[in-house]
Amino acid sequence: MQEKDLIKNLKSLKQIEPKKEWVSLTKQEILGKEERIPVLTFIFNHKPAFASATLFSFMVVTLVLSYNALPGDTLFPVRKTTERVELMARLEKAQDLVIAQRRIEDLKRAQERAERNMEPVVAEVRTTISEIARVAKDPEATQQVIDMDREIKSLGVSYDSQEVEELYKREVEAELERLKETSLTEEQEEQLEKAIELQENQEYAEAYEIVLKIGY
Amino acid sequence: MSSLHQKFSKTYDKNLKGIYRFIYFKVNSEQIAEDLCSETFLRAWQAFNRDRNHFDREIENPRAFLYQIARNLVIDHYKQKDRTRTANIDDVVLTDQSPSPEERAAISSDADNVKLAMQDLKQEYQDLIIWRHIEGLSCKEIAKITNSSHGATRAKLHRALTALKEKVEEA
Numbered sequence: 349m350q351e352k353d354l355i356k357n358l359k360s361l362k363q364i365e366p367k368k369e370w371v372s373l374t375k376q377e378i379l380g381k382e383e384r385i386p387v388l389t390f391i392f393n394h395k396p397a398f399a400s401a402t403l404f405s406f407m408v409v410t411l412v413l414s415y416n417a418l419p420g421d422t423l424f425p426v427r428k429t430t431e432r433v434e435l436m437a438r439l440e441k442a443q444d445l446v447i448a449q450r451r452i453e454d455l456k457r458a459q460e461r462a463e464r465n466m467e468p469v470v471a472e473v474r475t476t477i478s479e480i481a482r483v484a485k486d487p488e489a490t491q492q493v494i495d496m497d498r499e500i501k502s503l504g505v506s507y508d509s510q511e512v513e514e515l516y517k518r519e520v521e522a523e524l525e526r527l528k529e530t531s532l533t534e535e536q537e538e539q540l541e542k543a544i545e546l547q548e549n550q551e552y553a554e555a556y557e558i559v560l561k562i563g564y
Numbered sequence: 565m566s567s568l569h570q571k572f573s574k575t576y577d578k579n580l581k582g583i584y585r586f587i588y589f590k591v592n593s594e595q596i597a598e599d600l601c602s603e604t605f606l607r608a609w610q611a612f613n614r615d616r617n618h619f620d621r622e623i624e625n626p627r628a629f630l631y632q633i634a635r636n637l638v639i640d641h642y643k644q645k646d647r648t649r650t651a652n653i654d655d656v657v658l659t660d661q662s663p664s665p666e667e668r669a670a671i672s673s674d675a676d677n678v679k680l681a682m683q684d685l686k687q688e689y690q691d692l693i694i695w696r697h698i699e700g701l702s703c704k705e706i707a708k709i710t711n712s713s714h715g716a717t718r719a720k721l722h723r724a725l726t727a728l729k730e731k732v733e734e735a
Contacts, residue, residue, distance in 0.1 A: 365581050366594075
C-alpha cells in the first residue's frame with residue numbers, strides 16, 4: 349500500500365462516530381438540568397411551562413430506562429454516569445461499596461435472562477470488585493469485599509482478581525496466626541493443617557473457607 | 565443556561581467525536597470507548613467546576629486538555645486489565661475486534677485493515693497517527709499535547725507512519 353493510500357484510508361476512519369443517542373444523553377447527564385437539547389430550544393424559548401414539563405418527562409423516562417439498564421445495554425453508560433454524579437454529590441464515603449453491590453444485583457438479574465450476554469456483566473463486576481479490593485484497608489471494608497466475592501462465587505461466577513486474592517491472603521495470614529495460638533479440638537487441628545497447606549499452595553480463598561469452618 | 569455551561573457545552577460538542585475516536589481506536593470496543601469518553605468529559609467538567617480560573621488556563625487549549633485526560637484513562641484501563649484476569653471466564657474477550665454494522669457500512673475493508681494494524685503499534689505512534697492523519701491536528705498542536713518540539717514531533721510522526729505501513733504489509 350502506497351503512503352498516499354495509507355493516509356487516505358486513515359482519513360476515512362474519521363467516519364467512525366459514536367451513537368447520536370449516546371452523545372446527547374451523556375451530555376445531558378454530565379451537564380445536568382440546565383443543559384437543553386437543540387430540538388427543544390424553540391419550545392423552551394416560547395412555551396416555558398410546556399417546555400419544563402417536556403424536559404422533566406424526558407429526563408424521568410431516560411433515568412427510569414437507564415436505571416434498569418444492564419452492562420452491555422445502550423443506556424448503561426448513562427446509568428453509570430448518573431450513579432457517579434449522584435454519589436459524588438452525596439459525598440457518600442462507601443460509594444464504591446454501594447456501586448459494587450449494585451453490580452452484583454445486575455449479575456443476578458442478568459442470570460435470570462437466559463439469552464443474556466454475560467460477558468460485559470461479569471467484566472463490570474470484576475472491575476468494580478477489584479477496584480474496591482485495591483483500596484480496602486480497614487478490617488470492615490476488607491470483610492465487606494470478601495463477603496461480596498463469596499456472594500459472586502455462590503452465583504456460580506468465577507473470576508480471578510489479584511486485588512481480591514491479596515485480601516484473602518491478608519485475612520488468612522492473620523487468622524492462621526491467631527488460630528495457632530488457640531486451643532483446638534483434634535478435628536479443628538486437622539482443619540488447621542489443611543488450611544496451612546492451602547495457604548502454602550497460595551490457594552487463599554479456599555484456605556479462608558476452612559478457617560471459617562474452624563469456627564473461631 | 566449559565567456561561568459556565570455554555571462554555572463547556574461548546575467544548576463537548578466540538579471535541580466529543582474526536583475524543584471518542586481517539587479512545588475507540590485504542591481500546592477497540594464501543595462500550596469501553598463510551599465509558600472512558602464519558603469519564604473524560606465528566607472529569608473535565610469536575611475540573612471546570614472545582615477551579616474555574618485553573619480550568620480557563622488549561623482550556624487555553626481544551627482539546628489538548630481532554631486528550632491528556634483520555635490518554636491517562638486509556639493507560640489506567642490497560643493497567644487495570646493487566647491486573648484483573650478471569651479464571652473460568654478467562655476466554656472472555658473484553659474488546660470486540662469485529663467492526664459494528666454502522667462501522668462496516670462506513671469504512672472500506674482496506675481502512676479496516678489499517679485500523680487493525682494500528683493496534684499493533686506502540687501507544688505513542690498510535691497517538692500521533694490518530695491526531696495527525698485521522699483528526700487532522702497540526703504538528704504544532706500535537707507538539708503542544710505531547711510537550712515536545714515541532715521537529716521531534718515531525719520526525720516521530722514519520723517513523724510512526726513507516727511503522728504502520730510495515731504492519732499493514734505484514735498483515
